Amino acid sequence: MQVARTRDDLRATRASLGTVGLVPTMGFLHDGHLSLVDVARREHDAVVVSIFVNPTQFGPGEDLDSYPRDVDRDLTLLEKAGVDLAWVPDVEDVYPVGSCTRVRVEGPLTAVLEGASRPGHFDGVATVVTILLGVVDPDALVMGAKDAQQVAVLRHVLRDLGIAVDLVVGPTWREQDGLAMSSRNVYLTPAERAAAPVLRRSLTTVERLYAAGERDAETLRSLVRRNVSAEPAGSLEYVSVADPVTLAELERVGPEGALVSLAAHFGRARLLDNVTLPAAVTPPPSRVQ
Amino acid sequence: MQVARTRDDLRATRASLGTVGLVPTMGFLHDGHLSLVDVARREHDAVVVSIFVNPTQFGPGEDLDSYPRDVDRDLTLLEKAGVDLAWVPDVEDVYPVGSCTRVRVEGPLTAVLEGASRPGHFDGVATVVTILLGVVDPDALVMGAKDAQQVAVLRHVLRDLGIAVDLVVGPTWREQDGLAMSSRNVYLTPAERAAAPVLRRSLTTVERLYAAGERDAETLRSLVRRNVSAEPAGSLEYVSVADPVTLAELERVGPEGALVSLAAHFGRARLLDNVTLPAAVTPPPSRVQ
Numbered sequence A, B: 001m002q003v004a005r006t007r008d009d010l011r012a013t014r015a016s017l018g019t020v021g022l023v024p025t026m027g028f029l030h031d032g033h034l035s036l037v038d039v040a041r042r043e044h045d046a047v048v049v050s051i052f053v054n055p056t057q058f059g060p061g062e063d064l065d066s067y068p069r070d071v072d073r074d075l076t077l078l079e080k081a082g083v084d085l086a087w088v089p090d091v092e093d094v095y096p097v098g099s100c101t102r103v104r105v106e107g108p109l110t111a112v113l114e115g116a117s118r119p120g121h122f123d124g125v126a127t128v129v130t131i132l133l134g135v136v137d138p139d140a141l142v143m144g145a146k147d148a149q150q151v152a153v154l155r156h157v158l159r160d161l162g163i164a165v166d167l168v169v170g171p172t173w174r175e176q177d178g179l180a181m182s183s184r185n186v187y188l189t190p191a192e193r194a195a196a197p198v199l200r201r202s203l204t205t206v207e208r209l210y211a212a213g214e215r216d217a218e219t220l221r222s223l224v225r226r227n228v229s230a231e232p233a234g235s236l237e238y239v240s241v242a243d244p245v246t247l248a249e250l251e252r253v254g255p256e257g258a259l260v261s262l263a264a265h266f267g268r269a270r271l272l273d274n275v276t277l278p279a280a281v282t283p284p285p286s287r288v289q
Helices: A007-014 A031-043 A071-080 A121-136 A148-161 A183-187 A190-195 A198-211 A217-229 B007-014 B031-043 B071-080 B121-136 B148-161 B183-187 B190-195 B198-211 B217-229
Strands: A002-004 A020-025 A046-051 A085-087 A101-105 A140-144 A166-170 A234-242 A258-266 A269-277 B002-004 B020-025 B046-051 B085-087 B101-105 B140-144 B166-170 B234-242 B258-266 B269-277
Touching: A002 A007, A007 A085, A007 A121, A020 A031, A020 A121, A031 A046, A031 A140, A031 A166, A046 A071, A046 A121, A071 A085, A085 A121, A101 A121, A101 A148, A101 B148, A121 A148, A121 B148, A140 A148, A148 A166, A148 A258, A148 B101, A148 B121, A183 A269, A198 A217, A198 A258, A198 A269, A217 A234, A217 A258, B002 B007, B007 B085, B007 B121, B020 B031, B020 B121, B031 B046, B031 B140, B031 B166, B046 B071, B046 B121, B071 B085, B085 B121, B101 B121, B101 B148, B121 B148, B140 B148, B148 B166, B148 B258, B183 B269, B198 B217, B198 B258, B198 B269, B217 B234, B217 B258
Parallel strands: A002 A085, A020 A046, A020 A140, A046 A085, A140 A166, B002 B085, B020 B046, B020 B140, B046 B085, B140 B166
Antiparallel strands: A101 B101, A234 A258, A258 A269, B234 B258, B258 B269
């Protein structure tokens, strides 16, 4: 595995790689990240993984400084996973001195959920991913489903800016007890860790109720609120039942299905999870018009 | 010559073109544009020209609606000039319905000169050029020196976003009497047209004074102001003697040279022109240290 730091290093190695799937990460890797490496390798000649804790997507008072880091361990894991090229840039390699160009995503898609809780977050995400795509020039961008709104925002950015890259979304990877894997899980105390799977359980209950025919969005939201409030270690920040493309809150789940997403605090950790309620199977056209 | 309208049309043809130089234009072509086609063709297998009057770079009250257009004539000229592919998109082909991603260039570079006169102008330019580059995927972006600040801003955008495209700048093309070619020259009445070459003459005088050793920036600016004010048909909006990279106004022209730029109104027409005062030739190193 090659390891690059500067843009020039990266480009020099990338030039010989054929088609590339890029997995952008903030490091402190877990099996969820490594599953994305597998996804990228299935469809491309080579896999590039970037490790970069992007300052522009953190707000004031967020955990930029304390975000967990262990680059040596990360590189060992990537080497074992068969990654071809790891890009571990410094801040100045991504944002050159005097950098003043930002990618902004306006409108309702970034005003809700994570965008409402973390003003400017998605501008930081859109900016850094645009830069990573510019420098790495991959054929596919491979991301995890856990950050559902991030995926929706980036899908928009790629289309809006005409960036011809496939956006490939890998499933959320989970611990045995259902907790979605996240680098931030390391913030959890043992008691919080034991309590946190309530998030996944509440979403599973929503799935079951939906499968049984429930379509009232507020009923589904209430279910999550009740589930999580029964767990004193956790505090729900939001639960959303939204259109899977626009992320507009729904009154009823229609034939296009829904994205059910939540954010919750367990001590120092702010955890996300989500589930997609599948679109209705289109019935065969009636034989009588 | 192929003519494409949608992104898909464009990409389908572009795929067979080898290396490409892209000349982005707003149409109503003149010899300045065609000189950029020649520049592009010298270094690349093929030339793509876009014709698109970009609404996002016009402010309220500007001439978006009245901007001169003649696409049929433009296409004839491009065909004759040996262009391989003309892209003539509708607004929705550049900005798909629901488009909400904008490229913003912050800081002093876009706060001065054209950026001060036309708030939001360079965000519109940066956004549309990023989209054109995304869709066309050229090897070089070829632009004219007349829009000097635009060139400086886009140079920043390409570097900041890691977009690996050569920025090639062709010289300003001029009428016999020195007036810089511009699609907006069509707005000039005969009397205004006769008066407008004062802009170029004032810049030529600056060049002569600089060559004779004048380094005081305010002296150079005053010279332009005096020259233009002697012409009643014109009204100078600004004259700048600035660092050629940062566009910060200078007190004295140092060894890095300067960009002298101006904007002036002649009736309905707002005209730009500029000249670069060359950097000092570095003297040979002294033989005695």
